[in-house]
Every structure is written in C-alpha cells, then in structure tokens.
Amino acid sequence: MSAARDAILARLRQAIGRTxxxxxxxxxxxxxxxxxxxxxxxxxxTRLDREGRVALFCEKAxxxxxxxxxxxxxxxxxxxxSAFLRRHDLPQKMVMAPEPMxxxxxxxxxxxxxxxxxxxxxxxxxxxxxxxAGIAETGTLMLASSRxxxxxxxxxxxxxxxxxxxxxxxxxxxxxxxxLREGLGRxxxxxxxxxxxxxxxxxxxxxxxxxxxPRRLLVLVVEEAFGEAGDxxx
Amino acid sequence: xxxxxxxxxxxxxxxxxxxxLQEALGGIRTGWQAARGRAAGALPEFEQLRDTGRxxxxxxxxxxxxxxxxxxxxxxxxxxxxxxxRDAAEARTIVLELCREADARTVTxxxxxxxxxxxxxxxxxxxxVKPVETDLGEYIIQLAGQPPSHLVGPAVHxxxxxxxxxxxxxxGGERLEEGGALVGEARRVLRQxxxxxxxxxxxxxxxxxxxxxxxxxxxxxxxxxxxxxxRTHICIASIEKIVPTMEDAxxxxxxxxxxxxxxxxxxxxxxMTGPKREEDLDGPRExxxxxxxxxxxxxxxxxxxxxxxxxxCGACMNHCPVYLAAGGHxxxxxxxxxxxxxxxxxxxxxxxxxxxxxxxxxxGRCEEVCPVRIPLPKxxxxxxxxxxxxxxxxxxxxxxxxLWGFVARRPRLYRLATGMAVGAMRLLGGRQGxxxxxxxxxxxTGTRDMPAPQGPTFMQAWKKRRGAGS
Numbered sequence: 072m073s074a075a076r077d078a079i080l081a082r083l084r085q086a087i088g089r090t091x092x093x094x095x096x097x098x099x100x101x102x103x104x105x106x107x108x109x110x111x112x113x114x115x116x117t118r119l120d121r122e123g124r125v126a127l128f129c130e131k132a133x134x135x136x137x138x139x140x141x142x143x144x145x146x147x148x149x150x151x152x153s154a155f156l157r158r159h160d161l162p163q164k165m166v167m168a169p170e171p172m173x174x175x176x177x178x179x180x181x182x183x184x185x186x187x188x189x190x191x192x193x194x195x196x197x198x199x200x201x202x203x204a205g206i207a208e209t210g211t212l213m214l215a216s217s218r219x220x221x222x223x224x225x226x227x228x229x230x231x232x233x234x235x236x237x238x239x240x241x242x243x244x245x246x247x248x249x250x251l252r253e254g255l256g257r258x259x260x261x262x263x264x265x266x267x268x269x270x271x272x273x274x275x276x277x278x279x280x281x282x283x284x285p286r287r288l289l290v291l292v293v294e295e296a297f298g299e300a301g302d303x304x305x
Numbered sequence: 306x307x308x309x310x311x312x313x314x315x316x317x318x319x320x321x322x323x324x325x326l327q328e329a330l331g332g333i334r335t336g337w338q339a340a341r342g343r344a345a346g347a348l349p350e351f352e353q354l355r356d357t358g359r360x361x362x363x364x365x366x367x368x369x370x371x372x373x374x375x376x377x378x379x380x381x382x383x384x385x386x387x388x389x390x391r392d393a394a395e396a397r398t399i400v401l402e403l404c405r406e407a408d409a410r411t412v413t414x415x416x417x418x419x420x421x422x423x424x425x426x427x428x429x430x431x432x433x434v435k436p437v438e439t440d441l442g443e444y445i446i447q448l449a450g451q452p453p454s455h456l457v458g459p460a461v462h463x464x465x466x467x468x469x470x471x472x473x474x475x476x477g478g479e480r481l482e483e484g485g486a487l488v489g490e491a492r493r494v495l496r497q498x499x500x501x502x503x504x505x506x507x508x509x510x511x512x513x514x515x516x517x518x519x520x521x522x523x524x525x526x527x528x529x530x531x532x533x534x535x536r537t538h539i540c541i542a543s544i545e546k547i548v549p550t551m552e553d554a555x556x557x558x559x560x561x562x563x564x565x566x567x568x569x570x571x572x573x574x575x576x577m578t579g580p581k582r583e584e585d586l587d588g589p590r591e592x593x594x595x596x597x598x599x600x601x602x603x604x605x606x607x608x609x610x611x612x613x614x615x616x617x618c619g620a621c622m623n624h625c626p627v628y629l630a631a632g633g634h635x636x637x638x639x640x641x642x643x644x645x646x647x648x649x650x651x652x653x654x655x656x657x658x659x660x661x662x663x664x665x666x667x668x669g670r671c672e673e674v675c676p677v678r679i680p681l682p683k684x685x686x687x688x689x690x691x692x693x694x695x696x697x698x699x700x701x702x703x704x705x706x707x708l709w710g711f712v713a714r715r716p717r718l719y720r721l722a723t724g725m726a727v728g729a730m731r732l733l734g735g736r737q738g739x740x741x742x743x744x745x746x747x748x749x750t751g752t753r754d755m756p757a758p759q760g761p762t763f764m765q766a767w768k769k770r771r772g773a774g775s
Contacts, residue, residue, distance in 0.1 A: 073389075075389040075390060075391045075395060075598075076389040078391055079373075079389055079391060079544065079596075079598045079602055080370050080373065080374070082598075082602040082603065083369050083370040083373075083602045083605055084370050086602060086603070086605040086606035086607075087367065087368075087369070087370065087605065087606065088606070097367075097368055097371060098371060100368065101368050101371045101372060101375065101549070104549045104550065105375060105514060105515050105549060105550065108515055108549075108550035108551065108552050109550075109552060110552045110555075111357050111361070111552055111553065111555075111556045112350055112353055112354060112357050112556065114348060114349070114350050114559070115349070115350070116349075131569070135568075135572070169586075189586065190586040190587045193496070193500055208569075208570075209569045209570040211570055211574075216582075216585055216587075216588065217584070217585070218584040218585065218586065221585070221586035221587045222529065222533055222587055222588065223530075223533055223534075223587045226526050226529045226530055226533065227530070243555075244555040244558070245551075245552055245555055248551050248552075248555070252551075257383070257516065257578065258516050258518060258576060258578045259578070259582070260577065260578055260579060260580070260581060260582050260585055260588050261529075261533070261575060261576070261577050261578075261588060262575065262576040262577075262578075263529065263573065263574075263575050264570070264573070264574040264575070264576075265572065265573060266569075266570045266571065266572050266573075266574075267572050268572070269524070269525050269526040269572055269573070270524045270525070270572055271441045271442075271488060271524060271525050272336075272458065272524070272566070273440070273441035273442035273445060273458060273459075273460055273461075274441065274445075274465055274468050274484045274487050274488060275332075275463075275464055275465030275468065275484055276329070276332040276333075276336050276458070276461065277465070277484050279484050279485050279488040281488065281489070281492065282441055282488055282491075282492065282524070282525035282526065282527070283439065283492060283495065283496075283525045283526045283527045283530055284525065284526025284527075284529070284530075284572070284573065285526075
C-alpha cells in the first residue's frame with residue numbers, strides 16, 4: 072500500500088522539518104553511517120588474547136548451563152559425542168549438518184553411532200551443527216544458515232551439539248559480525264546467536280530449561296583448526 | 306482490547322486485596338529487579354552504554370524517514386515484501402489478507418507487543434484463522450483469556466499453582482504441579498502447533514537498516530520455530546524499531562537483556578534477512594514485513610518524542626512502586642507501568658487513560674534504570690498538564706489547585722494561612738502530636754497517622770533567626 076507509505080513518510084518529513092541544505096546533509100550522514108558501519112563502545116574486558124578468549128568463552132557458556140568440552144582435534148569429536156550421549160542416557164543416533172568439513176572427523180571410529188546428514192525432522196532427538204564463531208563476552212555461539220548448515224538443527228532437537236574451532240572465538244559480538252560481513256557481504260537468511268540452552272521463567276518466575284528449543288547444549292571447542300589434521304582426507 | 310484505564314483506582318484497589326497477585330508481584334522485586342542491579346554493576350561500561358543507546362535512538366528519530374527508506378529497500382533486495390500500515394485497522398487487514406493468500410487455518414505467533422496493540426488475535430479468530438501463541442507466558446494468558454500484565458513476562462501475575470489449574474483444564478490428563486513438568490507439557494502441545502501452522506507471525510526487537518534484517522530476542526527459541534517451520538513468515542513491527550547498523554544493534558542488545566531480566570544476553574538473538582535462499586535446506590518461502598505507524602509519526606517532533614526510544618525491556622515497571630503494588634492489569638490496556646502511563650494515553654486518548662499519568666509517586670526510579678534514559682516522570686507530567694488544560698481531572702482537584710495557586714502567589718496571605726494551619730493542626734494533634742483523621746485526606750490517613758507540625762512555620766523560624774543574627 073504505497074498510499075500508506077507516502078502518508079507516513081510525509082508526516083515524518085513534516086515533523087522533522089529539514090531545510091534543503093539540512094536535507095542534503097542528513098542524506099549524506101545516513102549514507103556514511105550505513106556504508107561504513109563502525110563499532111560503538113565495546114566493553115574493555117573482551118579485548119583478550121586467543122587463550123583468554125577461549126577461557127572466557129568456556130566460563131561464560133558454562134555459566135548459562137551449556138556443557139563445554141575442549142578437544143585437541145576434530146577427530147576427537149566422535150568419541151566425545153558418543154560419551155556425551157551415553158552420559159545422558161540418549162540413543163547413539165543423531166542428525167548432522169551436511170557440512171563437508173565434518174567428514175574429516177572420521178565418524179566411523181564410533182561404529183555404534185548412527186549419523187544422518189541433513190536438517191532436523193520433528194522426531195530427531197539429537198542434532199549436531201557447526202558454529203561459524205564463538206563470542207567470549209557472553210559464551211555465545213554464532214550459527215549462520217547455508218546449504219551446509221540448516222537452521223532447524225539447532226532448534227528442533229531436544230539435545231544440540233555444536234562444534235567450534237578455537238580460532239573462531241572472538242572477544243565481542245562486533246568482531247564476529249565483522250568477520251561474517253567480510254566473508255559473505257549480505258548476511259545469510261538466518262544468523263542465530265545462541266547463549267546456552269532454551270529456557271523460560273514464565274511459570275512462577277522460576278527458570279526451567281528446554282522451553283521450545285534444546286534442553287541440552289554441548290559445545291565442543293576444537294583446538295586444532297578443522298582440516299589441519301595430518302592424515303585427514305581432503 | 307477494550308481499555309479499562311479510566312478505572313485504574315478501582316482496579317488497583319482490587320489488586321491490593323488479592324494475595325495471590327501480591328505474592329507474584331513480590332517475586333519481581335527479588336527476581337528481575339535484583340538481577341538487573343547485579344548485571345548493571347558487573348559491566349563497568351554500563352552507564353556509558355546507556356548514553357550511547359540513547360544517542361543511537363535519538364539519531365534514528367532525527368533521520369527516521371531516511372532510515373525507513375534505506376531499510377525497506379534492503380528488505381526488498383533480500384526478497385522480502387514490505388507493507389506499510391498507517392493504523393491498527395490497516396495492519397490487521399494486511400495480516401489477514403496475507404493469511405488468506407497462504408490459505409492459513411492456523412498461525413503460530415511469537416510474542417509481539419505490536420500484535421497486542423492492534424488487537425490481532427481477536428481479529429484473526431473472528432475471521433476463521435486460529436492464532437496460537439508460542440511464548441510460554443503469552444500461551445498461558447491466551448488460555449486464560451487475559452491481556453499481558455508485563456512487557457517481558459506477560460503471565461508474571463500468575464503463580465505456578467494457577468498455571469497448573471489452567472493447563473489441567475485445557476490439556477486434560479493429570480494435574481501437573483512441578484514447574485519442569487508444566488514446561489514439558491506446553492512444549493509437547495505447542496510442538497504440534499508449530500508443525501501444523503501455515504503462517505508464522507513474529508514481532509521484532511530491532512530492524513537493521515544496513516542489511517534489511519529483523520532481530521528477535523527470546524529465551525525459549527520460539528521465534529525461530531515460529532518463523533522457521535511454516536511456509537510464510539510475517540513480521541509486524543513499528544517504525545521506531547529501526548537501528549542503522551548491526552553495531553548499533555549490538556550496543557542496544559548489551560543493554561536489553563541486562564535491563565530486562567538481568568541476564569547478560571538472552572538465550573536466542575536471531576538476525577533474519579529475507580526468505581529462504583534457493584540453496585537453503587530450511588526457512589520460510591515468503592517473508593512479509595508489516596511496518597506500523599499507529600500515531601508514532603505524530604509523536605516525532607512532539608513533547609513525547611523521547612518515548613520512541615523505548616526498547617521494551619520492562620525495567621521501568623520492575624522498579625516502580627505503583628506497578629509492584631497494583632500489577633499490570635490495573636493499567637487497563639496493553640502497555641503497563643511507567644512506560645504504559647506515557648504510551649497508553651497516546652493510543653486510547655487521555656480522556657480514557659487520565660488516571661495513568663497520575664499513578665506515579667514521581668520517585669524517579671523508572672528514569673534511573675531506563676536503558677535509553679527516557680525521562681518518564683517528565684513525560685507523565687506533560688500528560689498531567691494536558692489533563693489540567695483540558696479540564697479532565699475532577700473539579701475538587703482543579704479548584705483546590707486554583708485556590709492553592711491563588712494563595713501561593715500572595716506571600717503575605719500564604720504566610721498567614723500556613724501559620725493558621727500549623728496552629729490548627731497542632732491543636733488537632735493533641736498531646737500525641739499526630740492526627741488519625743484529616744478532612745479531605747482520608748485516603749492518606751486511612752493507613753497511617755498524620756504527624757502534627759512541631760514548632761513554628763519555616764518562614765517564622767527564618768525571620769526569628771535573622772532577627773537574632775542582626
């Protein structure tokens with residue numbers, strides 16, 4: 072309805088009431104701000120070296136009821152996942168992002184673990200995906216939708232496992248978003264910033280986990296970059 | 306919804322007599338209020354961030370026309386459709402048409418105050434589209450047939466016991482008592498609704514001009530399932546939700562959760578840009594954005610412009626002594642607490658909402674905690690002036706004020722009158738020095754005694770001191 076659009080914009084212009092000169096300046100101000108996005112004040116405690124960022128990320132993620140495990144290399148993931156499922160009395164079965172990099176983990180090491188690739192279906196109990204970044208500030212994962220990384224994997228299953236390279240852990244939200252911006256230009260359809268498992272305080276003001284999204288969240292922080300493992304197929 | 310703001314006084318009286326409600330409200334003080342204090346204290350830059358947040362919002366409001374044009378162009382570039390709505394009726398019509406185009410029988414909804422503002426649910430129901438709220442708090446009040454009583458926790462006025470009864474009545478089966486079991490049952494029931502829904506409707510916490518993205522913030526993950534499962538996603542948002550860049554959004558996000566629930570960050574902050582891309586494995590095929598004005602463009606440039614900075618965190622109500630005693634329903638419309646006392650008159654008229662700007666002790670805590678530094682008491686005072694000018698307050702109050710004004714502007718008369726009043730009150734106070742009843746102040750003395758003034762008036766004492774000094 073462009074009549075509504077015109078009416079709303081006309082009323083705003085009238086209320087703001089710029090002169091011709093001011094109008095040109097305002098257009099320039101807005102263009103400059105949108106073309107060169109710059110961070111505002113970023114909290115100082117997020118300015119850390121790599122080990123500091125990894126440590127803060129783990130501390131913050133644990134504080135919001137995520138489970139965190141640090142692994143030396145990607146090929147340690149299958150054993151860690153299998154043990155985690157056993158610990159929680161869950162079947163050795165999961166749906167995993169069709170991300171080719173995940174093949175390098177050598178899932179066949181765990182012959183009892185059944186893995187399906189794709190996005191999550193309503194009856195999938197466990198989903199595994201890859202985070203494109205971790206944000207130390209609040210122990211937050213950044214997931215970005217793509218052909219290889221469907222969004223529902225992190226929301227439909229009751230248990231979600233996310234793999235994260237230690238080198239992808241940034242200090243602040245702005246750092247991760249800038250990397251995404253440089254890598255992709257336009258953001259993907261969905262970017263999910265995930266901080267701990269799903270929760271609600273809507274029943275009697277008491278926090279309960281697993282409201283709609285996952286009840287459990289396991290983050291596997293992998294020290295060695297994916298694909299650097301010596302004998303892994305590429 | 307039909308407002309009952311005119312009956313605030315009666316509503317508040319009933320709330321004070323309701324022990325279950327008082328118990329629930331007490332939880333806010335020890336819960337969110339205390340948590341906000343801890344979270345704000347733990348971030349050294351918090352006060353500076355509030356200044357930055359205020360400045361971002363002011364900048365946007367000064368350039369709102371330009372940012373709206375930039376934002377909507379980006380939404381369309383990403384494959385979304387933008388629908389502008391001047392008022393509530395226009396917005397409702399647009400949403401219904403979109404639902405009909407999608408052949409929708411049921412729609413899932415994640416929490417949206419704009420949907421409450423435009424009365425979307427009753428409208429959809431009347432037109433054979435079944436809306437299902439998925440935020441657990443909204444789901445609870447939908448079952449109970451009530452409006453929200455809080456911005457962040459719409460069912461905060463209900464205790465766990467009341468939720469047990471409600472679920473038992475609507476879901477059947479065994480009456481569950483444990484919080485985790487109740488949440489689990491809602492999860493199971495609503496999971497099915499997500500899968501059946503033809504359309505998902507969400508609100509937005511922020512609209513990002515740089516990318517044409519919408520940002521939703523939840524703790525439950527319900528926004529993601531609402532927009533991620535059905536074929537069509539409709540987002541309804543008001544025009545002042547714009548921020549220039551993602552960096553600006555992050556600044557405000559650092560303030561939002563800390564101010565609302567005292568969390569450092571909510572569990573899910575999602576940035577959505579357009580519909581499903583061709584190569585994506587999931588996501589909605591269609592993305593529609595309904596941009597609502599509903600009187601906001603008239604607030605720009607007015608005495609109430611600063612209210613448009615509001616990011617709907619609820620800190621003002623969590624810290625308001627009036628809200629914490631009367632609860633949200635007493636305010637009689639969608640927006641409650643101090644922010645509601647400023648906004649509600651805008652939407653339903655000051656004639657209907659005249660008690661609200663007066664439902665404040667002007668203690669100033671709302672302004673003290675507002676993440677974007679909205680001067681809420683000042684804005685309520687504007688409404689009081691408006692009310693006085695339009696002669697909306699009761700005659701006794703108006704004449705009383707006029708009489709006081711007449712006397713106060715005549716110093717000699719004022720001194721004489723206060724001198725006499727002090728003498729009279731001292732007499733009334735008797736030996737105990739306090740009065741159990743005062744004419745015209747029954748409301749005040751109903752719950753406490755009025756202490757009688759001791760000694761002379763200030764002016765008498767001052768005169769005496771000056772006399773002694775010279």
